[in-house]
Amino acid sequence: MSAILRTENLTKKFGGLIAVDNFTLSLESGRLHAIIGPNGAGKTTFFNLVSGILPLTSGKVFFGGREITGLKPHEISRLGIKRTLQIKSVFPQMTVAENLWVTRQASQGFLHPFRAATRDTQTRERVDQTLEQIGMTALADRTAGTLSYGDVALLEIGMALISEPKLLLLDEPTCGMSPAETERAVAKIKELARSIDIIIIEHDMEVVFGIASDIIVMTQGAILARGTPQEISNDERVREAYLGRPEDEDYVEEAAHA
Amino acid sequence: MIRTFVERFLLVAFAAFLVSVPWVVPVIANKFWVSVIAEILIWSIFAASVNLLFGYVGLLSFGQALFFGFGMYGVGIGIDQLHLSFWSAFAFGVSAAMAMALITGIFAVRLTWHYFAIITIVFSLIFYFLAVRLKPLTGGDDGINFSLPPVFSFGATRYSLTDQTFQYFFILAIFAICFYLMYLVTRSPLGRAFLAIRENDLRASLIGLNVYVLRLIAFVMAGFLAGVSGALFAFFGRYASATYMFYHVSGDGVVWAIVGGAGTLFGPVVGTTLFIFIRELVSTHWEHHSLIVGVMAILVVMLAPKGLVGLWREGLSRIGEQKTSSELNAKARLRSQP
Amino acid sequence: MMDTILLLALNGLIWGLIIALIALGLSIIFGLLDIINVAHGDFFMVGTVLTWYVLQETGLFWPAFILVPVIGFVLGALIQRSIIQPIRNAAALSIVATFGLSLILQELVRMIFGATPRRILPPIQGTIPIFGIEYEIYRILAAALSVAALIAFFLFLQYTKIGTWMRAVRHDRETAIAMGIPAQRIFILTFGIGFALAAFGGVVAAPITTVDFRGGVDLLPFCFMAVIIGGLGNLPGTAAAAILLALLEGVIQSFADPTVARISSLVLMSAVLMLRPQGLFRGLAK
Numbered sequence: 001m002s003a004i005l006r007t008e009n010l011t012k013k014f015g016g017l018i019a020v021d022n023f024t025l026s027l028e029s030g031r032l033h034a035i036i037g038p039n040g041a042g043k044t045t046f047f048n049l050v051s052g053i054l055p056l057t058s059g060k061v062f063f064g065g066r067e068i069t070g071l072k073p074h075e076i077s078r079l080g081i082k083r084t085l086q087i088k089s090v091f092p093q094m095t096v097a098e099n100l101w102v103t104r105q106a107s108q109g110f111l112h113p114f115r116a117a118t119r120d121t122q123t124r125e126r127v128d129q130t131l132e133q134i135g136m137t138a139l140a141d142r143t144a145g146t147l148s149y150g151d152v153a154l155l156e157i158g159m160a161l162i163s164e165p166k167l168l169l170l171d172e173p174t175c176g177m178s179p180a181e182t183e184r185a186v187a188k189i190k191e192l193a194r195s196i197d198i199i200i201i202e203h204d205m206e207v208v209f210g211i212a213s214d215i216i217v218m219t220q221g222a223i224l225a226r227g228t229p230q231e232i233s234n235d236e237r238v239r240e241a242y243l244g245r246p247e248d249e250d251y252v253e254e255a256a257h258a
Numbered sequence: 259m260i261r262t263f264v265e266r267f268l269l270v271a272f273a274a275f276l277v278s279v280p281w282v283v284p285v286i287a288n289k290f291w292v293s294v295i296a297e298i299l300i301w302s303i304f305a306a307s308v309n310l311l312f313g314y315v316g317l318l319s320f321g322q323a324l325f326f327g328f329g330m331y332g333v334g335i336g337i338d339q340l341h342l343s344f345w346s347a348f349a350f351g352v353s354a355a356m357a358m359a360l361i362t363g364i365f366a367v368r369l370t371w372h373y374f375a376i377i378t379i380v381f382s383l384i385f386y387f388l389a390v391r392l393k394p395l396t397g398g399d400d401g402i403n404f405s406l407p408p409v410f411s412f413g414a415t416r417y418s419l420t421d422q423t424f425q426y427f428f429i430l431a432i433f434a435i436c437f438y439l440m441y442l443v444t445r446s447p448l449g450r451a452f453l454a455i456r457e458n459d460l461r462a463s464l465i466g467l468n469v470y471v472l473r474l475i476a477f478v479m480a481g482f483l484a485g486v487s488g489a490l491f492a493f494f495g496r497y498a499s500a501t502y503m504f505y506h507v508s509g510d511g512v513v514w515a516i517v518g519g520a521g522t523l524f525g526p527v528v529g530t531t532l533f534i535f536i537r538e539l540v541s542t543h544w545e546h547h548s549l550i551v552g553v554m555a556i557l558v559v560m561l562a563p564k565g566l567v568g569l570w571r572e573g574l575s576r577i578g579e580q581k582t583s584s585e586l587n588a589k590a591r592l593r594s595q596p
Numbered sequence: 597m598m599d600t601i602l603l604l605a606l607n608g609l610i611w612g613l614i615i616a617l618i619a620l621g622l623s624i625i626f627g628l629l630d631i632i633n634v635a636h637g638d639f640f641m642v643g644t645v646l647t648w649y650v651l652q653e654t655g656l657f658w659p660a661f662i663l664v665p666v667i668g669f670v671l672g673a674l675i676q677r678s679i680i681q682p683i684r685n686a687a688a689l690s691i692v693a694t695f696g697l698s699l700i701l702q703e704l705v706r707m708i709f710g711a712t713p714r715r716i717l718p719p720i721q722g723t724i725p726i727f728g729i730e731y732e733i734y735r736i737l738a739a740a741l742s743v744a745a746l747i748a749f750f751l752f753l754q755y756t757k758i759g760t761w762m763r764a765v766r767h768d769r770e771t772a773i774a775m776g777i778p779a780q781r782i783f784i785l786t787f788g789i790g791f792a793l794a795a796f797g798g799v800v801a802a803p804i805t806t807v808d809f810r811g812g813v814d815l816l817p818f819c820f821m822a823v824i825i826g827g828l829g830n831l832p833g834t835a836a837a838a839i840l841l842a843l844l845e846g847v848i849q850s851f852a853d854p855t856v857a858r859i860s861s862l863v864l865m866s867a868v869l870m871l872r873p874q875g876l877f878r879g880l881a882k
Contacts, residue, residue: 051464077466085464091457094450102450106466111448114439120447163465318691365870372632375691376820377869383817384862391855506813509634509695516692549703555696559689560682 002064004029004167004197005050010059012045012221019045021221023059027214032193034200034212042221043201044086047169051083052076064166078107080166082159084173086201088152092145096136096155099144100127103159126162134158134188150181157188168192170200174207186211209233261574269524276430280423289422291538293494296426298527298534299433300490305514305526306440307483312512313521314444315476316456317370320508321378324362324385325481327503328355329488331389331396334498338404339395347407351489352482358385359481360474367473370459379505389500401499419493429490436486441523443479452476456521484511513551517558519565528566599729601850606726608846610735610804612839613742617797618815619822619838620749620831621790627766627829628786631680631690635698636819637812639791642701643668643798644807645709648716657719660799661741665792672791676784698812705809713808738800745796746835749789753831762786766829817858818842821865 003026010023020042027033035043048054050061052073060069068076090099104123105111118124131137134154139147144155153173160168173189174182182204190211192198202208208215208229215232217224225235232238275282276295283291304326311317332351336342342350362381369377389396396402406419419425443449454462455469463469492498501507510533518529533551540547562569622636643664650660675697683693718734726736753759764772765782773779805811821841826833841861848857 053460053464072468073460073463074466074468077464083464085461089458089461091454091461093457094453098450098453102447102454103465105447106451106454106462111446111451111472113446113448114442115447116442116445117447117450118445159465320691365866369869372626372691373869375632376824377866379817379820380862380866380869384859384866387855387859387862391853391859512692513695516689546703546707548699549707552696552699552703555699556679556693559693559696560679563683563689 002029003027003062004064005199006062007050008060008062010046010049010061011057012042012049012054013057018221020049020056023222025216025223027197027199029064029197031213032189032198032200032211033214033216034202034208035216035218036202036205036208037218037224040220041218043218044171045221046218047083047171047199047201050076051081051169074106077163080164081169082163082165082167083169084156084160084171086171086175088149088156088176090144090147090152090155090159092143094144095141096144096147097127097131097140099155100130100158100162104162107163130158130162133161150177150184153177153181153185154188157185157192161192165196168196168198170198170202172201172203174202174204182207261571264574279430280426292422292426294534294538296429296494297491298531299429300487300494301511301514301534302527302530303433303436303483303487303490304511305518305530306436307480307487308508308511308515309520309522309526310440310443310480310483311476312515313519313525314449314452314456315473316459317367317473317476318375318512319378319477319480320375320505320512321362321366321380321382322480322484322511323503323505323507324378324382325355325359325484326488326491326507326511327382327385327389327498327500328358329485329490330492330498330502331488332485333489333492334402334404335395337407338402342407344407348489348493351492352485355485355488356478356481359478359485363474363477363481367470367477379508382503382505382508386500386503386505389503396498396500399500401497401501403497406493406496425494429494432486432490436483437523437527440483444523448472448475510551513555517554517565519567519569522565522567522571525565525567532566601847602727602729603731604846604850605843606731606846607735608842608844608849609839610739610742611801611846612842613739613746614797614801615815615818615822615842616835616838617742617745617749617800618794619819619826619834620746621793622819623823623826623829623831623834624762624766624786625790626823628762628769629676629680629684629783631694633790634691634694634816635701635812636694636790636794637814637816638698638701639668639672639794639812640798640801640815641705641809641812642671643795644716644802644805644811645705645798645809646795647799647802648709648714648807651716657716657803660802661796664799665796668795668798669788669792673784673788675791676787680787681780681783702809702812709807709809711809713806715806716802718803734803738804741800742797745793749793750831758782758785817862821861824865825868 005027007023007025010020012020037043049056052071104126131140174185186207216226217238225238279295280292307322311319329351332354333347336347336350366377390398417424451467451472459469514529514533515526519525536550537547618640625633646664647660650663651657683690720733722733723730724733761777761782765779822838823834826837845857845861
């Protein structure tokens, strides 16, 4: 099995603080990988480095054998790495269909300046198809900003789907969801994982152990342990790292986003 | 539904009115108002350039007067010193504005939010002071007066802007072309990409949009609109002056666009019309019409941040679906919490 | 020639001190309320006009130093409460509102005070020799008063409870509010203080400039330059930048005309915005 994503000595420092420390990792294609770890462990920073939002301090990133170190976010996105953000974000004043539409169109190189968007029947069909896939056909013309939290998350998944990614980075996809919504989202992610490589950051252990086949545990910017769900749940160091840690906000990573 | 219908009707009525202006207005008012309406059309294009950036891409430019000035001086200097023909001078002015937008845009669109507003003021001030300083070329604050190239030909027939009615239709035609182009852009894939950037630029880059280049494209397009309005204004007044490059002119454009309704095609026309009408009506009796502009700018920001067109649409949708009003309020409350 | 340079440099320095006062107000308003106050130059202008009225009514110049900043503070507080507070949710549009405010202030002054620029005579006449040139006593007094006001402002920020609160809100609004700091009152105070500082600058500057309803228009870009070059939120940096810029313009003016001087500082400002948006002095002062 070939590596879909590989990093070599990936390091990110914020001033004196080392958020990601000499991270060497190879994630093979065909499995659903999960990254877990206490708050401030550098999980989101890792995603930000891979997707090009933050410049890295040193190290290299490879995507399917191609080096993507230092590329811009939109360039990385066009190569096929799509990601969601921890705080659900769609384009709030556009309709659900338009959100999907613009996402689909964005991966194409040329944006026609004068032809009406609605005349692009190919994209239109693809949007309709995706709406059906995520079960939001009835909500197609709703303004995205008025959707319920669960529907926004679903729309995000739809936006990931329609761009036909090779690798999907999901940052806490079930964060803030009701149990019913979580269940729906998990089912969707499982289904997606059959055709797309997925790396997921998740706090909800139940979710992680239910879907991931490979778990990476991070603490303080480094890999603490890696293995199958069984291996991880039996790992003494992992249990230690998780005990007594308060579940509050991720200050360092939040600051890095802003 | 109601909205589309009512607005279509209004649009047709508005177009019919504009076409009939040279015959109707002198009868119901007097000839003077024809040229006021011509001026409104010109400044509407200017407000549209602010609107394209702020309403569709989310960049608040306080420096559009720079490109207005370049369009204006392109025509003025082109005719007065380079002895260009009508169309060449027009093209010269617009290209100068667009070239300037490209050059300043390369730097300016690297910044966003307040910083973008500040850098656009700064750039326009730099060139304002340059224009004041280069008196032999620009005439400084006094400006340069020039006479129109006597005739310009359109195909085999020859026309002159000295003919009032022809001048009006010339301006109306350019106005219509500009707004039609803008209409096309806002409905196009490019326009939707602009909206995506306005809504959430980080997300836009994550779905693969080159945010920097798209902002630059929008900036040059806005430079085109401002340049066209400046060039038209130069033809209209046979005059070009550095005072039109000062940031107060940019500020006027921003106020017109936002009061009318940013992010809507005709919002800037509404805002510009309102303010120029007030100015023309009031200024003959009372010289402090700026007071009204200031008060209205503040009132609109306070009471109707989506502008008059936004207010109108909200009103229409209230009539359309009374039941959703509570939902709307909830939405407004949600939106007002950042 | 040396004499001219020295004279213009001294003049520049004094203007720099006055502008530092105005720019500090602009900077705290930006830092605390996240508002670009395009009307800030007009606050200065209102200060000069009020000074003229004080002189007119009382026949004395000195009371202006107390009265005008106090009136400025009240006006600022009123403006914050009635205009700025209601639009806090439309932050992107705040610049439009302050532009409107700027038009209103200018137009009101033009209506009441008139459009003709007037001059005020310095309360102290005469010159003294300094560095080999004869220099106006009032300008030296103006410098001293500006420095005193600057020091007072920094002491206020550093050592009073309200000053500490203001710094806290600027640093992290959410946390400050969570800790029970009355943010709303701080916002009103900030705007009032900003206006008062600009108005005080207006009093100091009134005898060395003209009293004119457009008096703030030229000054505003300069204040923005000081805020940007000094670094947004870096108050000592802002003050230093104001003084340096004015000194620089003064010196440039001695061999080129004022417009060239102004263009050079604007170009410098754009370079700083592009290359070091955090300002030139980051790291030197907190």
